[in-house]
Amino acid sequence: MTAHPPTDELLRLRASIDNLDAALIYLLAERFKLTKEVGVYKAAKNLPPADPAREKEQVKRLRALAEQSALDPDFAEKLLNFIIQEVIHHHERMRG
């Protein structure tokens, strides 16, 4: 499959990465259930899909958490924006 067959060390690291990725997927699945509920709520109340004040608070909080956990805060912010764009896209579809 690969030009460089993985060693035990690489297999060990990849097995842990795979475990974390599974956890990330399941957490994101729960997160989208919640944002779907938010979307239903907003559509019912005729609220706009995006909420810049809320997003600003989320960015600030996640950057602080990233710093505490030694994750690059810029990456955390980019990732949150990536997820939020998907959520807004969902909300727009719900209203459309």
Add this chain to the structure above:
Amino acid sequence: MTAHPPTDELLRLRASIDNLDAALIYLLAERFKLTKEVGVYKAAKNLPPADPAREKEQVKRLRALAEQSALDPDFAEKLLNFIIQEVIHHHERMRG
């Protein structure tokens, strides 16, 4: 702060989203520790930063996990690619 003050229902949903986001950040911090170890290993062995065969397996597995957890598999794939691009960027910096 917002033109539409959030209700109890919205606050409840957002508090759970915030908890999941904190968990996501801490998992990602651990994931980047592991991919950093992979990067050190690859640099030492002079292996290329990207591994298309490994990435193909990861995409397949994460799409299956996404389906099991009712997450959009296309979103799961896009997110994995987003994270992998960041990892490759880190690995390239390590070699550069």
